Amino acid sequence: MKHVPTRTCIVCRESKQKSELIRTVKKSDGSAVLDVTGREPGRGCYVCKSGDCMEQAIKKRLFNRAYKESLPQSFYDGLKTQYSSLGENGK
Numbered sequence: 001m002k003h004v005p006t007r008t009c010i011v012c013r014e015s016k017q018k019s020e021l022i023r024t025v026k027k028s029d030g031s032a033v034l035d036v037t038g039r040e041p042g043r044g045c046y047v048c049k050s051g052d053c054m055e056q057a058i059k060k061r062l063f064n065r066a067y068k069e070s071l072p073q074s075f076y077d078g079l080k081t082q083y084s085s086l087g088e089n090g091k
Contacts, residue, residue, distance in 0.1 A: 011053040021046040
């Protein structure tokens with residue numbers, strides 16, 4: 001039986017299979033990237049693909065806690081733009 005990696009959503013704190021989550025990456029220049037491949041370099045954290053979790057993470061600025069620093073509004077604006085361009089449920 002193949003090992004299936006699990007990660008925890010920073011919003012709902014549920015442990016899910018990596019394929020059920022979206023990885024966000026903070027680049028060294030401070031910008032945000034939605035990592036759909038799961039292989040981007042940089043510090044990453046995971047959010048459920050459901051729109052509710054991503055919206056709450058942006059609204060409540062939960063990435064500040066995940067990345068252990070105060071992030072500018074431009075970081076959140078970039079994530080929101082990228083997530084909306086992915087379409088329904090982050091797919």
